Amino acid sequence: MTRFEQFECDDVRALIETYPLAWVCGSSSANMEASLLPLVGVYGDDGDLVQLIGHMGRSNPLHAALVADPHATILFKGPDAYVSPEHARRRNWGPTWNYVQLKISAEIVFDPLFTETSLRVLLDAVESGRAQPWNADELGARYEGMLVQIIGFRACVTNLSGRFKLGQDEAPGTLQSILGSLPDAATVSWMRRFNAGRL
Template identity: 55%
Template sequence: MNTAAQPSVANPVSQFQRFSEEDVRALIAEFPLAWVSTPGGTIGLASQLPLVGEYDVAGRLVALIGHLPRANPLADALASQARATILFSGPSGYVSPEHAGRRDWAPTWNYAQAKVEADVEISADLTALSLDVLIDACEGGRANPWTVGEIAARYQGMAAAIIGFRATVTALQGRFKLGQDERPDTLRHILATHPDPVLVRWMRRFNREA
Protein backbone atom coordinates (compact mmCIF):
# COMPACT_ATOMS: atom_id res chain seq x y z
CA MET A 1 0.00 0.00 0.00
CA ASN A 2 1.31 3.43 -0.93
CA THR A 3 1.00 5.81 2.01
CA ALA A 4 3.42 8.61 2.84
CA ALA A 5 5.17 9.17 -0.46
CA GLN A 6 8.95 9.21 -0.58
CA PRO A 7 10.95 11.15 -3.19
CA SER A 8 13.42 9.58 -5.58
CA VAL A 9 15.76 10.91 -8.26
CA ALA A 10 13.89 9.06 -11.01
CA ASN A 11 10.42 9.98 -9.73
CA PRO A 12 10.59 13.15 -7.63
CA VAL A 13 7.68 13.70 -5.26
CA SER A 14 6.16 17.11 -4.69
CA GLN A 15 6.68 18.54 -1.22
CA PHE A 16 2.89 18.65 -1.00
CA GLN A 17 2.81 14.85 -1.25
CA ARG A 18 5.05 14.34 1.77
CA PHE A 19 3.02 13.44 4.84
CA SER A 20 3.01 11.04 7.76
CA GLU A 21 0.66 8.32 8.95
CA GLU A 22 -0.31 10.64 11.81
CA ASP A 23 -1.22 13.37 9.32
CA VAL A 24 -3.65 10.97 7.62
CA ARG A 25 -5.11 9.93 10.96
CA ALA A 26 -5.62 13.56 12.01
CA LEU A 27 -7.26 14.43 8.69
CA ILE A 28 -9.77 11.58 8.93
CA ALA A 29 -10.52 12.24 12.59
CA GLU A 30 -11.14 15.95 12.07
CA PHE A 31 -12.87 15.70 8.68
CA PRO A 32 -14.59 12.28 8.67
CA LEU A 33 -17.28 13.08 6.08
CA ALA A 34 -15.92 11.58 2.86
CA TRP A 35 -17.15 10.99 -0.66
CA VAL A 36 -17.55 7.25 -1.22
CA SER A 37 -18.05 6.03 -4.78
CA THR A 38 -17.62 2.95 -6.89
CA PRO A 39 -14.64 3.13 -9.27
CA GLY A 40 -15.77 4.78 -12.48
CA GLY A 41 -19.23 5.26 -11.01
CA THR A 42 -21.65 8.02 -11.90
CA ILE A 43 -22.56 10.81 -9.50
CA GLY A 44 -25.67 8.82 -8.60
CA LEU A 45 -23.41 6.13 -7.13
CA ALA A 46 -21.47 8.47 -4.87
CA SER A 47 -22.45 9.59 -1.38
CA GLN A 48 -20.92 11.55 1.44
CA LEU A 49 -20.60 9.28 4.47
CA PRO A 50 -18.93 9.69 7.88
CA LEU A 51 -16.11 7.17 8.25
CA VAL A 52 -13.90 6.02 11.10
CA GLY A 53 -10.37 4.77 10.52
CA GLU A 54 -8.84 1.52 11.72
CA TYR A 55 -5.06 1.56 12.25
CA ASP A 56 -2.36 -1.05 12.76
CA VAL A 57 0.21 -1.01 15.57
CA ALA A 58 2.45 1.26 13.48
CA GLY A 59 -0.35 3.80 13.10
CA ARG A 60 -0.94 3.05 9.43
CA LEU A 61 -4.50 3.33 8.11
CA VAL A 62 -5.67 -0.17 7.21
CA ALA A 63 -9.47 0.17 6.93
CA LEU A 64 -12.41 2.53 7.13
CA ILE A 65 -15.68 1.68 8.87
CA GLY A 66 -18.99 3.18 7.80
CA HIS A 67 -22.66 2.60 7.06
CA LEU A 68 -25.31 3.89 4.69
CA PRO A 69 -29.05 3.49 4.06
CA ARG A 70 -30.02 0.21 2.42
CA ALA A 71 -32.16 2.29 0.03
CA ASN A 72 -29.10 4.17 -1.24
CA PRO A 73 -28.15 2.77 -4.70
CA LEU A 74 -24.53 2.87 -3.57
CA ALA A 75 -25.24 0.01 -1.17
CA ASP A 76 -26.05 -2.42 -4.01
CA ALA A 77 -23.15 -1.08 -6.07
CA LEU A 78 -20.67 -1.70 -3.24
CA ALA A 79 -22.08 -5.17 -2.71
CA SER A 80 -21.68 -6.11 -6.39
CA GLN A 81 -18.35 -4.41 -7.13
CA ALA A 82 -16.75 -4.82 -3.66
CA ARG A 83 -14.46 -1.85 -4.37
CA ALA A 84 -14.61 1.86 -3.60
CA THR A 85 -12.81 5.13 -4.11
CA ILE A 86 -12.95 7.33 -1.01
CA LEU A 87 -12.09 11.02 -0.97
CA PHE A 88 -11.41 13.01 2.20
CA SER A 89 -11.32 16.80 1.98
CA GLY A 90 -9.69 18.63 4.85
CA PRO A 91 -9.11 22.31 5.59
CA SER A 92 -9.09 24.62 2.58
CA GLY A 93 -9.12 28.31 1.87
CA TYR A 94 -8.21 31.12 -0.48
CA VAL A 95 -4.97 32.92 0.30
CA SER A 96 -4.79 36.50 -0.97
CA PRO A 97 -1.71 38.66 -1.56
CA GLU A 98 -3.18 40.71 1.28
CA HIS A 99 -2.60 37.75 3.62
CA ALA A 100 0.93 37.34 2.26
CA GLY A 101 1.70 41.03 2.71
CA ARG A 102 3.05 41.20 -0.83
CA ARG A 103 1.72 42.66 -4.08
CA ASP A 104 4.29 40.76 -6.17
CA TRP A 105 2.78 37.44 -5.03
CA ALA A 106 0.00 35.55 -6.84
CA PRO A 107 -3.15 34.37 -5.00
CA THR A 108 -3.42 30.68 -4.24
CA TRP A 109 -5.65 28.10 -2.57
CA ASN A 110 -4.36 25.96 0.28
CA TYR A 111 -5.92 22.59 1.09
CA ALA A 112 -5.45 19.06 2.40
CA GLN A 113 -6.92 15.92 0.86
CA ALA A 114 -6.56 12.15 0.82
CA LYS A 115 -7.70 9.58 -1.72
CA VAL A 116 -8.19 5.97 -0.67
CA GLU A 117 -8.74 2.94 -2.87
CA ALA A 118 -10.31 0.06 -0.98
CA ASP A 119 -11.79 -3.41 -1.13
CA VAL A 120 -15.24 -3.33 0.47
CA GLU A 121 -17.12 -5.83 2.58
CA ILE A 122 -20.71 -4.72 3.09
CA SER A 123 -22.84 -6.80 5.41
CA ALA A 124 -25.59 -6.59 8.01
CA ASP A 125 -23.10 -8.25 10.37
CA LEU A 126 -21.09 -5.00 10.29
CA THR A 127 -23.98 -2.65 11.01
CA ALA A 128 -23.78 -2.69 14.81
CA LEU A 129 -20.00 -2.27 14.68
CA SER A 130 -20.27 0.66 12.27
CA LEU A 131 -22.73 2.43 14.56
CA ASP A 132 -20.72 1.74 17.69
CA VAL A 133 -17.42 3.06 16.32
CA LEU A 134 -19.02 6.19 14.86
CA ILE A 135 -20.87 6.99 18.08
CA ASP A 136 -17.70 6.41 20.11
CA ALA A 137 -15.71 8.67 17.77
CA CYS A 138 -18.26 11.48 17.83
CA GLU A 139 -19.46 11.27 21.44
CA GLY A 140 -16.18 10.35 23.09
CA GLY A 141 -14.81 13.10 25.31
CA ARG A 142 -18.17 14.80 25.87
CA ALA A 143 -19.21 15.51 29.44
CA ASN A 144 -22.30 13.33 29.05
CA PRO A 145 -21.83 11.04 26.02
CA TRP A 146 -24.97 9.88 24.25
CA THR A 147 -25.58 6.12 23.96
CA VAL A 148 -27.90 4.01 21.83
CA GLY A 149 -29.65 2.88 25.00
CA GLU A 150 -31.40 6.25 25.03
CA ILE A 151 -33.38 5.25 21.93
CA ALA A 152 -33.72 1.59 22.85
CA ALA A 153 -37.32 1.36 21.70
CA ARG A 154 -36.48 2.65 18.22
CA TYR A 155 -32.94 1.36 17.75
CA GLN A 156 -33.69 -1.97 16.07
CA GLY A 157 -36.04 -0.41 13.55
CA MET A 158 -33.60 2.33 12.69
CA ALA A 159 -30.66 -0.07 12.43
CA ALA A 160 -32.62 -2.34 10.10
CA ALA A 161 -32.81 0.47 7.55
CA ILE A 162 -29.01 0.77 7.23
CA ILE A 163 -26.11 -1.54 6.45
CA GLY A 164 -22.52 -1.41 7.61
CA PHE A 165 -19.31 -1.87 5.68
CA ARG A 166 -15.57 -2.16 6.13
CA ALA A 167 -13.33 -0.73 3.40
CA THR A 168 -9.88 -2.34 3.51
CA VAL A 169 -7.28 0.10 2.20
CA THR A 170 -5.35 -1.02 -0.89
CA ALA A 171 -3.81 2.34 -1.85
CA LEU A 172 -3.62 5.82 -0.38
CA GLN A 173 -2.56 9.11 -1.91
CA GLY A 174 -2.48 12.50 -0.25
CA ARG A 175 -1.83 16.10 -1.13
CA PHE A 176 -1.28 18.63 1.63
CA LYS A 177 -0.70 22.04 0.03
CA LEU A 178 -0.26 24.18 3.11
CA GLY A 179 2.37 26.78 2.40
CA GLN A 180 5.46 24.57 2.43
CA ASP A 181 6.81 26.42 -0.64
CA GLU A 182 6.52 29.93 0.83
CA ARG A 183 9.41 32.14 1.92
CA PRO A 184 9.66 32.24 5.72
CA ASP A 185 8.65 35.91 5.93
CA THR A 186 5.68 35.36 3.60
CA LEU A 187 4.57 32.30 5.54
CA ARG A 188 4.74 34.17 8.84
CA HIS A 189 2.58 36.96 7.41
CA ILE A 190 -0.03 34.50 6.15
CA LEU A 191 -0.14 32.72 9.50
CA ALA A 192 -0.57 36.04 11.30
CA THR A 193 -3.29 37.47 9.06
CA HIS A 194 -5.36 34.65 7.56
CA PRO A 195 -8.86 34.60 9.09
CA ASP A 196 -9.40 30.82 9.05
CA PRO A 197 -7.99 29.40 12.31
CA VAL A 198 -8.38 25.79 11.18
CA LEU A 199 -6.42 26.35 7.97
CA VAL A 200 -3.77 28.28 9.90
CA ARG A 201 -3.45 25.43 12.40
CA TRP A 202 -2.89 22.91 9.61
CA MET A 203 -0.40 25.22 7.91
CA ARG A 204 1.53 25.40 11.15
CA ARG A 205 1.43 21.59 11.36
CA PHE A 206 3.18 21.29 8.00
CA ASN A 207 5.65 24.11 8.58
CA ARG A 208 6.96 23.40 12.05
CA GLU A 209 10.59 23.85 11.04
CA ALA A 210 9.87 27.15 9.29
Protein backbone atom coordinates in the same frame (compact mmCIF):
# COMPACT_ATOMS: atom_id res chain seq x y z
CA MET B 1 6.73 13.34 -5.34
CA THR B 2 6.21 17.03 -4.53
CA ARG B 3 6.58 18.49 -1.05
CA PHE B 4 2.77 18.74 -0.89
CA GLU B 5 2.51 14.96 -1.26
CA GLN B 6 4.84 14.23 1.67
CA PHE B 7 3.04 13.40 4.90
CA GLU B 8 3.11 11.01 7.85
CA CYS B 9 0.70 8.41 9.22
CA ASP B 10 -0.14 10.82 12.05
CA ASP B 11 -1.26 13.42 9.50
CA VAL B 12 -3.65 10.92 7.91
CA ARG B 13 -5.04 9.98 11.30
CA ALA B 14 -5.47 13.60 12.39
CA LEU B 15 -7.28 14.47 9.18
CA ILE B 16 -9.71 11.55 9.38
CA GLU B 17 -10.41 12.09 13.08
CA THR B 18 -10.99 15.82 12.65
CA TYR B 19 -12.88 15.64 9.33
CA PRO B 20 -14.56 12.19 9.30
CA LEU B 21 -17.23 12.99 6.70
CA ALA B 22 -15.95 11.65 3.36
CA TRP B 23 -17.20 11.11 -0.16
CA VAL B 24 -17.53 7.38 -0.81
CA CYS B 25 -17.71 6.84 -4.57
CA GLY B 26 -18.53 3.73 -6.57
CA SER B 27 -16.24 2.76 -9.43
CA SER B 28 -18.74 2.73 -12.30
CA SER B 29 -17.87 5.53 -14.71
CA ALA B 30 -21.15 5.14 -16.61
CA ASN B 31 -23.38 5.78 -13.61
CA MET B 32 -21.22 6.64 -10.63
CA GLU B 33 -22.95 6.68 -7.26
CA ALA B 34 -21.47 8.66 -4.38
CA SER B 35 -22.49 9.58 -0.84
CA LEU B 36 -21.09 11.58 2.02
CA LEU B 37 -20.60 9.19 4.95
CA PRO B 38 -18.84 9.52 8.33
CA LEU B 39 -15.97 7.04 8.62
CA VAL B 40 -13.65 5.91 11.40
CA GLY B 41 -10.09 4.79 10.70
CA VAL B 42 -8.45 1.55 11.81
CA TYR B 43 -4.66 1.61 11.97
CA GLY B 44 -1.95 -1.06 11.87
CA ASP B 45 0.93 -1.46 14.31
CA ASP B 46 3.06 0.78 12.10
CA GLY B 47 0.42 3.51 12.15
CA ASP B 48 -0.71 3.01 8.54
CA LEU B 49 -4.42 3.30 7.79
CA VAL B 50 -5.65 -0.22 6.98
CA GLN B 51 -9.45 0.07 7.15
CA LEU B 52 -12.29 2.51 7.43
CA ILE B 53 -15.46 1.59 9.30
CA GLY B 54 -18.85 2.96 8.30
CA HIS B 55 -22.47 2.26 7.61
CA MET B 56 -25.07 3.38 5.09
CA GLY B 57 -28.76 3.03 4.35
CA ARG B 58 -29.69 -0.13 2.49
CA SER B 59 -31.86 2.04 0.23
CA ASN B 60 -28.90 4.24 -0.71
CA PRO B 61 -28.15 3.66 -4.44
CA LEU B 62 -24.46 3.47 -3.48
CA HIS B 63 -25.19 0.27 -1.54
CA ALA B 64 -26.44 -1.55 -4.63
CA ALA B 65 -23.56 -0.16 -6.70
CA LEU B 66 -20.95 -1.40 -4.22
CA VAL B 67 -22.61 -4.80 -3.90
CA ALA B 68 -22.26 -5.12 -7.69
CA ASP B 69 -18.66 -3.82 -7.66
CA PRO B 70 -16.97 -3.36 -4.26
CA HIS B 71 -14.16 -1.10 -5.55
CA ALA B 72 -14.55 2.38 -4.10
CA THR B 73 -12.73 5.70 -4.05
CA ILE B 74 -12.97 7.55 -0.76
CA LEU B 75 -12.21 11.27 -0.60
CA PHE B 76 -11.49 13.16 2.62
CA LYS B 77 -11.21 16.93 2.62
CA GLY B 78 -9.67 18.93 5.41
CA PRO B 79 -9.55 22.68 5.92
CA ASP B 80 -9.10 25.04 3.00
CA ALA B 81 -8.68 28.75 2.52
CA TYR B 82 -8.13 31.27 -0.24
CA VAL B 83 -4.81 33.03 0.29
CA SER B 84 -4.68 36.53 -1.17
CA PRO B 85 -1.60 38.66 -1.86
CA GLU B 86 -3.04 40.78 0.94
CA HIS B 87 -2.36 37.89 3.38
CA ALA B 88 1.17 37.49 1.99
CA ARG B 89 1.68 41.27 2.18
CA ARG B 90 3.18 41.09 -1.32
CA ARG B 91 1.56 42.64 -4.39
CA ASN B 92 3.96 40.76 -6.70
CA TRP B 93 2.78 37.40 -5.34
CA GLY B 94 0.07 35.32 -7.01
CA PRO B 95 -3.02 34.31 -5.03
CA THR B 96 -3.48 30.65 -4.21
CA TRP B 97 -5.65 28.19 -2.30
CA ASN B 98 -4.35 26.09 0.58
CA TYR B 99 -6.07 22.79 1.28
CA VAL B 100 -5.80 19.24 2.57
CA GLN B 101 -7.07 16.14 0.78
CA LEU B 102 -6.80 12.35 0.91
CA LYS B 103 -7.72 9.93 -1.87
CA ILE B 104 -8.16 6.32 -0.81
CA SER B 105 -8.84 3.26 -2.94
CA ALA B 106 -10.65 0.54 -1.01
CA GLU B 107 -12.59 -2.69 -1.24
CA ILE B 108 -15.95 -2.44 0.51
CA VAL B 109 -17.09 -5.42 2.55
CA PHE B 110 -20.70 -5.25 3.74
CA ASP B 111 -21.66 -7.31 6.78
CA PRO B 112 -25.09 -7.14 8.44
CA LEU B 113 -23.61 -8.76 11.56
CA PHE B 114 -21.16 -5.86 11.76
CA THR B 115 -23.80 -3.12 11.64
CA GLU B 116 -24.20 -2.61 15.39
CA THR B 117 -20.44 -2.63 15.88
CA SER B 118 -20.01 -0.01 13.14
CA LEU B 119 -22.56 2.21 14.89
CA ARG B 120 -20.85 1.82 18.27
CA VAL B 121 -17.45 2.63 16.74
CA LEU B 122 -18.82 5.83 15.18
CA LEU B 123 -20.68 6.89 18.32
CA ASP B 124 -17.59 6.31 20.45
CA ALA B 125 -15.64 8.55 18.08
CA VAL B 126 -18.12 11.42 17.78
CA GLU B 127 -19.54 11.41 21.31
CA SER B 128 -16.18 11.05 23.06
CA GLY B 129 -15.39 13.92 25.39
CA ARG B 130 -18.98 15.08 25.79
CA ALA B 131 -20.28 15.63 29.31
CA GLN B 132 -23.06 13.10 28.72
CA PRO B 133 -22.19 10.91 25.72
CA TRP B 134 -25.25 9.67 23.87
CA ASN B 135 -25.73 5.98 23.09
CA ALA B 136 -28.14 4.09 20.85
CA ASP B 137 -29.97 2.48 23.79
CA GLU B 138 -31.62 5.85 24.38
CA LEU B 139 -33.68 5.30 21.22
CA GLY B 140 -35.55 2.51 22.98
CA ALA B 141 -37.79 0.38 20.76
CA ARG B 142 -37.11 2.61 17.74
CA TYR B 143 -33.52 1.31 17.58
CA GLU B 144 -34.39 -2.12 16.19
CA GLY B 145 -36.57 -0.58 13.48
CA MET B 146 -33.80 1.78 12.41
CA LEU B 147 -31.14 -0.94 12.55
CA VAL B 148 -32.72 -3.07 9.81
CA GLN B 149 -32.62 -0.13 7.43
CA ILE B 150 -28.83 0.25 7.50
CA ILE B 151 -25.81 -1.98 6.95
CA GLY B 152 -22.30 -1.77 8.33
CA PHE B 153 -19.17 -2.09 6.24
CA ARG B 154 -15.41 -2.19 6.32
CA ALA B 155 -13.45 -0.39 3.62
CA CYS B 156 -10.16 -2.27 3.24
CA VAL B 157 -7.53 0.21 2.05
CA THR B 158 -5.63 -0.79 -1.09
CA ASN B 159 -4.01 2.56 -1.93
CA LEU B 160 -3.71 6.00 -0.37
CA SER B 161 -2.46 9.32 -1.68
CA GLY B 162 -2.77 12.81 -0.38
CA ARG B 163 -2.01 16.43 -1.02
CA PHE B 164 -1.33 18.77 1.89
CA LYS B 165 -0.82 22.15 0.22
CA LEU B 166 -0.07 24.32 3.22
CA GLY B 167 2.57 26.88 2.32
CA GLN B 168 5.58 24.56 2.42
CA ASP B 169 6.91 26.32 -0.70
CA GLU B 170 6.65 29.86 0.69
CA ALA B 171 9.64 31.94 1.73
CA PRO B 172 9.85 32.24 5.55
CA GLY B 173 8.82 35.90 5.61
CA THR B 174 5.85 35.32 3.31
CA LEU B 175 4.78 32.29 5.37
CA GLN B 176 4.90 34.35 8.57
CA SER B 177 2.79 37.07 6.95
CA ILE B 178 0.16 34.56 5.84
CA LEU B 179 0.04 32.88 9.25
CA GLY B 180 -0.39 36.25 10.91
CA SER B 181 -3.20 37.49 8.70
CA LEU B 182 -5.16 34.51 7.30
CA PRO B 183 -8.51 34.49 9.14
CA ASP B 184 -9.18 30.74 8.75
CA ALA B 185 -7.96 29.28 12.07
CA ALA B 186 -8.19 25.64 10.97
CA THR B 187 -6.08 26.20 7.86
CA VAL B 188 -3.55 28.21 9.86
CA SER B 189 -3.29 25.36 12.37
CA TRP B 190 -2.54 22.84 9.63
CA MET B 191 -0.08 25.24 8.01
CA ARG B 192 1.77 25.46 11.32
CA ARG B 193 1.74 21.66 11.56
CA PHE B 194 3.36 21.23 8.14
CA ASN B 195 5.86 24.05 8.54
CA ALA B 196 6.83 23.42 12.17
CA GLY B 197 10.51 22.97 11.31
CA ARG B 198 10.63 26.41 9.69
CA LEU B 199 8.82 28.45 12.34
